[in-house]
Amino acid sequence: MTATPTGRSAGVRAFRPVPVGDPSTRVSGGDRSAVPVDALLAASAPPQGLLRAWWAIDGLLVFAAAALGLLHWSVGLIAVLVVVAVEVDDLTRTGRTVGHRLLGLRSVDVDTALPPRRGMRHWITVDLRAGADPLALFPLAVPRLPGGPDLWSPRRAESAAAVAVLVDDGTVLAIAGPTVLGRSPHDPTHAVARVTDLSRTLSRNHVLLDPVDAGVRVTDLGSANGTAVAGPxxxxxxxEPHRGVVVPLGARIAIGERVLLLADPTAVATGVLS
Structure with missing residues (x-):
């Protein structure tokens, strides 16, 4: 199980290897199922001392909103509901709240290394100033996983991937046919794949990727922040919106502020990317 840590830039790190045959190695769920959680959480540092009380800052913020109830009880109630809604939305989108941001922290789910969502039982908070950010990953290569030759998620095993889409947060998507990508995509005629919108720059249905013989046809679906492509x-x-362009494997696609890399799924599965 190896990774290929070649170039890196500030704040971004490549996948790191995990011990071969280690029975404690977990495989990430969610949209990162092709990557061991140990690799995603490598070099992360837990908060120390008073940093562990980040929740107190958020509690004070809610208390301050409730204090507006001195003006009128309805004002205080509305203020509390707004603050709680904004905080929960921020936490589930980015793994951060006001307390996290002030102290330089992020919380992620232990089993997926993604921002916590409903149904996730175990979270971990990491200190971004002292260690690596689990979401600041560039997928230079995907480590080989134990348990057989099929390295894609078991739920995708029934259909071979035509293209591997590697997202700049470490997400690996298997695209077998026309697929709509976006913040929260919905399309009755095409497959859909959600891209974690940490940058808040993606549209619900942002871009359509359609594997073809020459590569992938990329079509912007009238997104608010646009789509750009770059060949190798x-x-x-x-x-231009709604005008497809064919790009080869190895090309990059910028959707909002997110960057995707199109790759041969065989190369991804073997951990070797050209």
């Missing part, structure tokens, strides 16, 4: 070694160029 080329600069990004913006796409």
């Amino acid at each position: 070694g080329e600069a990004f160029r913006a796409l």
Whole structure:
């Protein structure tokens, strides 16, 4: 089980290897099922001392909102509901609240290394100033997983992937046919794949990826922040909405502020990317 840590940039790290045959190794669920959680959480540091009381800051914020009830009880109630809604939304989107941001922390689910969501029972909070950010990953290669030759998620085993889409947060998506990607995609005629919207720049239905013989046809679906493509070694160029452009494997796609890399699924499965 190896990774290929070549180039890195500030705040971004490549996948790190985990011990081969280690029975404690867990495989990430969610949208990162092709990557061991141990690799995603590598080099993360837990908060120490008073940093562990980040929740107290958020509690004070709610208390301050409730204090507006001195003006009128309805004002205080509305203020509390707004603060709680904003905080919960921020936590489930980015793994951060006001307390996290002030102290330089992030909370993620232990089993997926993604921001916590409903149904997740075990969270872990990490200190972004003292260790690595679980979401600041660039998928240079996907480590080989134990348990057989099929390295894709078991739920995808019934259909072979035509293209592997590697997202800049470590997410690996298997695209077998026309697929709509976005913040919370819904399409009755195509498959859909959700991209974690940490940047808050994605549209609900942002881009359509359609594997073809020459590569992948990329079509912006009228997104608010646009789509750009860059072939291997080329600069990004913006796409016109609803006008598909075919790009080869190895190309990058910028959707909002997120970056996707199109790759051969065989190369991803073996941990070797050209």
